[in-house]
Amino acid sequence: MSGPSSYAVRMARLGAQIFGEVVRPTDTRSLKVVRLFREQPLAKRKEVYDWYPQHKIYYAMTQKLRFLGLFRSEHAGTRRARSDCRLCVIRTNPLCEIRDETK
Structure with missing residues (x-):
């Protein structure tokens, strides 16, 4: 053949x-x-699309550590102080309907 x-x-x-x-x-x-x-x-390669770190996991870990008192974030502290000041201004304003119930 x-x-x-x-x-x-x-x-x-x-x-x-x-x-x-x-x-x-x-x-x-x-x-x-x-x-x-x-x-x-x-x-579709993992090293390309999974390039950036897991921000959600890091955020949750730092929030837990902050709650336990083991981590201090200046930015988060400043944000909280500003929101507290904003609430104080709203509560002391006589024209505003939202008032502090403890007074």
Whole structure:
């Protein structure tokens, strides 16, 4: 026999197509392109899309430590002081309907 039958060639091509291999014999330049397309896209790689730290986890940890008194944030303290001052101004304003119930 001179070579594989046409049925064997077609089955080999079908098997290569199913399993993502090169269907027909190609040169090295074409194989390089095939290899590039076989890799996972940049947008789906974990090291690309999971680049930034887990801010929600860090925020929850610092809030818990702050509640326990083990962490002090100047920015959070300033925000709280400003909101307290704002509430004091609202409560002492006689024209405002929201008043302190403890007085």
